Amino acid sequence: MTHLLEVDKVGKTYAMGGILGSHRVRAVENVSFALEAGRPEIFTVIGESGSGKSTLARMILASVPPSDGAIRFEGQDVAAIKSRRDRLAFMKRVQPIFQNPFEAFNPLKKVDRYLFMTARRFNGVSRRDEVERQADEALRKVGLSLAEVKGRFPHELSGGQLQRIAIARALIPGPALIVADEPVSMVDASLRTSIVNLFMTLRDDLGVSIIYITHDLATAYYISDRIIIMQKGEVVEAGDARTVLADPQHPYSRELKAAVLSPDAAITGSALAETDAATLEPT
């Protein structure tokens, strides 16, 4: 079986400090996992802030080169992506979604421009009506339409709308993998579930694999297929999401679970799964 993404003993060390002496900080250490091609899944990376999960995301997105190990996407080493053409080809297959929807778009530009530019750059379409059709199609997948968004500036839209537009933008090139770095942590609770539900729809209907980076155990438990728990740059536990979260082995995982979930976690967890699946289907 071929790998869609292969993270192979990856590590990242930052040199901190200035002229007067520096020290090295290990942000990520010896992380390995792989996503299979043709089997879309939601792969969750969970950990507290400073655990190295965002650095890992940046390395997968080829924005930061790893210090050790290698990351291969569809067999190609992402560290070798240098030219603009390679970047575009890579971004067509791997799209990011960021944490803060209010920062995802330039406040001085209309948001529809981003959707149109994405269609032009990645899909090579130039005719106005075709560009608009693709933007509208992507927006409909996230429960919006071009009519609602056209001509609006970011400040005229809500955080939930902006985050869904960001997801629509990520869908336009037709990616195989979406790297979502804390996509719901800045969105209010009522929208959180609709966005993670959207991820499940993307996996099931569009066959997109998602690397879901979060510190939120409840949504992780709800949507993940597989999970890794990171602490201080290292993976402390990995495996099937339900198994790991139902019965964590590593002391840190237990601590994490105890800190976030109330004693009736199991009930909350399953109740959440049932109600959400029933009521919060994306429209």
Next chain:
Amino acid sequence: MHGYGQYILKRLGQFVLVVFVGISITFFVTHLTPIDPVETTISAAAAFGSTSPEAIAMLRETLRELYGTEGNVIQQYVTFWGRILQGDFGPSLSAFPTPVSELIARALPWTIGLLVTATIIAWVLGNILGGLAGYYRSNVLLKMSGVLAMGLHPIPYYIVAFVLLILFAYVWPIFPLSGGYRMNLAPRWDATFILSVLYHSILPALSLILVGLGSWFMGMRALVSNIVTEDYVQYAELGGVNRRRILSRYVMRNALVPQMTGLAMSLGAIFNGAIITEEVFGYPGIGSLLVDAVHAGDYSLVLGITTISIVSVAAAVLIIDLAYPLLDPRVKVA
């Protein structure tokens, strides 16, 4: 555009109010000073030999009428507004009977030429260097220019001005000590005169740029280092948009919005800066004129200069307020 029209009217109303209040306060403050220009002139005249009390009383009467200072303060205030609305600041009291407007018109080009140019050069250079330093943070040369700008910034302006003057006009006299052009030249539009003006303006301009640059540099660098971490910049970088385009379109463009406000404010306020610059460098502009007017108790001239300064600061704020909704869509007009 109905909302924008209303917004313009509201801002224009504020502009008129600010100018009215500002000028009124200046009028009353200048008229409360113990210096009386009529008495100053009389004592100068009486100093030449003996003059009879009747002659002095007559002289006083005539001067009051000429200077427009008869009647009480309120009456003077009304006549003053009547004249100002016609653009007439009356005759200067110290250079009687030259009109104040003529004295100002003579000095204004010097001040505007020197200070506006220097302010704009400092703004452009500071923003470009600050933007580059914020974006290419590991560049050693830009880091050093940052240290230099920060080191220079807290030194008071007049110290920098005097140091430049001592170094380049006295110790190593390659620039003139004072003046706006060579003494024996007559102001004329020819190469000799223009070159002489440029040559005389180098030191004062340099002092203004050195001191002004630092704050623009630091402001822009801070703005840029904030914007660089925003997700839309990250996304553009991931998408392979070339770095120069990111810097100009995504980063600088967004950082320029607050910097524009700063520029308009400093352009409006150049008359304040003019006083020190022109005194130190003996430059024939509005600042020197104002200082002379204050010493001579020439409140017509003081009022004229202050009025121009109030109107220009208020106009700068007005222009920025009107332009802001066009620069930044987040500014609500309603």
